[in-house]
Amino acid sequence: MSTLGIPAPVRRWRDAVLPQSRALPAERSAPATLRVRSVTKTFHGAGGLVTALDDVSVEVQPGEFVCLVGPSGCGKSTLLNLIAGLDHPSQGQLMLGGQAIERPGADRVVMFQEPALFPWLNVRDNVAFGLTLSGMRRAQRYARAEQYLELVGLGQFGRAWVHELSGGMKGRVALARALVLDPRVLLMDEPFAALDAQTRDRLLLELQRIWLETGKTIVFVTHNVREAAVLANRVLVFSARPGRIKAEIHIDVPRPRELKSPEMLAAANRISAELESEVTISEEQEMATATARNFASHGLLWRL
Amino acid sequence: MVVALKRIAFYVGLVAIWQALYASGRWSPMLFPSPGDVWSALLDGFRQGTFPTAIKASLQRVVIGFIISFFLGVLMGTAMARWKSVQETLGSLVLGMQSLPSICWAPLALMWFGLQDTAILLVVVLGSTFSVTEATYAGFRNVPPLYRRAAMVMGATQMQLLRRVLIPAALPSIVTGLKLSWSFAWRSLMAGELIASLGGFGQLLQNFRETFDMPSVVAVMVVIVAIGLLVNAVVFRPLEKSIQRRWGITTDDRQSDYRKSRRPAASIQRQLDIAQ
Numbered sequence: 001m002s003t004l005g006i007p008a009p010v011r012r013w014r015d016a017v018l019p020q021s022r023a024l025p026a027e028r029s030a031p032a033t034l035r036v037r038s039v040t041k042t043f044h045g046a047g048g049l050v051t052a053l054d055d056v057s058v059e060v061q062p063g064e065f066v067c068l069v070g071p072s073g074c075g076k077s078t079l080l081n082l083i084a085g086l087d088h089p090s091q092g093q094l095m096l097g098g099q100a101i102e103r104p105g106a107d108r109v110v111m112f113q114e115p116a117l118f119p120w121l122n123v124r125d126n127v128a129f130g131l132t133l134s135g136m137r138r139a140q141r142y143a144r145a146e147q148y149l150e151l152v153g154l155g156q157f158g159r160a161w162v163h164e165l166s167g168g169m170k171g172r173v174a175l176a177r178a179l180v181l182d183p184r185v186l187l188m189d190e191p192f193a194a195l196d197a198q199t200r201d202r203l204l205l206e207l208q209r210i211w212l213e214t215g216k217t218i219v220f221v222t223h224n225v226r227e228a229a230v231l232a233n234r235v236l237v238f239s240a241r242p243g244r245i246k247a248e249i250h251i252d253v254p255r256p257r258e259l260k261s262p263e264m265l266a267a268a269n270r271i272s273a274e275l276e277s278e279v280t281i282s283e284e285q286e287m288a289t290a291t292a293r294n295f296a297s298h299g300l301l302w303r304l
Numbered sequence: 305m306v307v308a309l310k311r312i313a314f315y316v317g318l319v320a321i322w323q324a325l326y327a328s329g330r331w332s333p334m335l336f337p338s339p340g341d342v343w344s345a346l347l348d349g350f351r352q353g354t355f356p357t358a359i360k361a362s363l364q365r366v367v368i369g370f371i372i373s374f375f376l377g378v379l380m381g382t383a384m385a386r387w388k389s390v391q392e393t394l395g396s397l398v399l400g401m402q403s404l405p406s407i408c409w410a411p412l413a414l415m416w417f418g419l420q421d422t423a424i425l426l427v428v429v430l431g432s433t434f435s436v437t438e439a440t441y442a443g444f445r446n447v448p449p450l451y452r453r454a455a456m457v458m459g460a461t462q463m464q465l466l467r468r469v470l471i472p473a474a475l476p477s478i479v480t481g482l483k484l485s486w487s488f489a490w491r492s493l494m495a496g497e498l499i500a501s502l503g504g505f506g507q508l509l510q511n512f513r514e515t516f517d518m519p520s521v522v523a524v525m526v527v528i529v530a531i532g533l534l535v536n537a538v539v540f541r542p543l544e545k546s547i548q549r550r551w552g553i554t555t556d557d558r559q560s561d562y563r564k565s566r567r568p569a570a571s572i573q574r575q576l577d578i579a580q
């Protein structure tokens with residue numbers, strides 16, 4: 001869709017009032033390739049301009065499971081926000097299925113680190129929330145919500161209130177709420193980071209099963225190499241400050257993968273190796289900049 | 305139930321001290337009535353119909369005033385939450401007005417509208433509107449930003465965001481604020497009625513003072529307090545409670561409830577165990 005010819009004020013109004021895609025799930029779920037082309041993102045930080053992402057290009061094929069791994073502050077969450085349309089790139093372009101990404105839309109649902117369920121709705125209404133927005137009739141949306149609650153193993157909990165659920169159950173509901181919209185890309189921003197190890201392991205395997213069943217395109221941000229090894233077809237390792245993709249690791253272990261098999265450990269070690277060199281480098285860099293700052297503030301001249 | 309017993313014991317003790325002070329004879333019974341005198345004045349007031357008439361007049365005014373305050377306050381509070389420059393400008397005025405006792409408007413109100421209900425209404429509205437405004441603003445401001453982002457990535461428009469996320473998310477704190485605003489409205493009304501003789505409890509107090517009927521003065525005060533508590537107990541507390549229960553916020557003094565709310569309810573946990 002060309003935006004040419006639409007006056008800027010009208011376009012701004014449209015952007016404010018309409019989400020990018022209001023189409024019903026069935027109409028927008030056609031497979032689409034996600035293209036990130038030389039995207040740079042800078043922020044105004046306390047110490048001036050911070051480059052969170054520097055000339056990053058990624059292509060995600062339909063049905064792929066891609067993990068973004070990197071030290072904290074490497075811009076992996078920033079990239080996810082750009083894909084979601086919650087933020088705009090400083091340079092470069094993001095496209096989904098040949099259409100530029102300009103603002104949030106239900107074809108790119110994000111699952112955040114916290115479940116962000118709405119406490120004033122029960123579980124079923126939480127799952128059906130996005131369907132309500134698209135104007136689907138009640139009977140139909142409840143049927144779909146129940147179907148996806150079944151998929152995440154919470155079939156009988158439609159009537160429960162959010163505060164009655166445990167952390168793991170909330171995570172499942174959040175997953176169902178995202179999947180029910182049948183997005184072209186599911187974006188996950190460390191969705192299990194706040195859970196205890198046991199619950200996290202169980203949900204990892206659940207997510208793998210659900211991905212095998214639904215064939216969704218998933219972009220998954222994590223700093224946990226084991227998570228990446230179990231889930232991903234392809235792992236992109238980020239370097240920090242400025243955020244760049246420094247390595248791409250293909251994981252060809254057949255599915256369903258197990259958490260503690262030798263191949264899994266080997267894959268995790270491969271990711272770790274890339275990551276650790278990166279972490280060390282960034283620590284060294286940090287020390288170097290800290291020293292430089294020290295000199296700058298205390299004045300090199302005074303010591304000479 | 306223990307709470308109720310404690311409360312009864314407390315009030316019985318209070319009345320006993322009052323009676324003892326009265327019996328000590330330090331003050332003239334004309335100025336310091338006994339609990340018994342007040343009680344019979346209370347009964348007289350209801351029997352003769354002066355109290356019911358006053359209740360009707362006062363409640364009518366406070367309800368109208370409070371409804372106006374509600375709409376004005378919600379409107380201003382929403383505007384303050386939505387536009388930063390409204391908050392920066394109107395916000396300071398709202399804060400300032402809250403430190404002005406609304407009865408200070410009575411001289412102006414009486415000059416503008418004369419001895420009419422409108423004058424009292426103005427005092428009531430100015431007494432509670434700013435409190436509603438603050439509550440609404442705080443309610444919207446305290447909505448977790450994550451809720452907004454979650455709704456946006458699911459494709460919410462700005463209107464849907466307001467209707468389906470921001471308003472429900474702000475509701476608990478708005479209702480809690482309304483409770484406070486109600487008591488402001490009620491207090492402003494009493495002050496207004498004391499000054500403008502247009503019926504209602506405020507004027508009743510004035511009349512009894514003029515006829516030197518102290519038991520009745522105290523009886524009226526008791527009724528004013530009772531109505532304040534009653535409206536709170538019948539309207540606002542149930543509203544607040546039902547919202548908090550749904551949200552899973554338990555501000556109860558029973559701690560066990562709070563602990564339970566953090567874990568899945570026992571019945572649900574059992575179902576989950578069976579399911580897996």
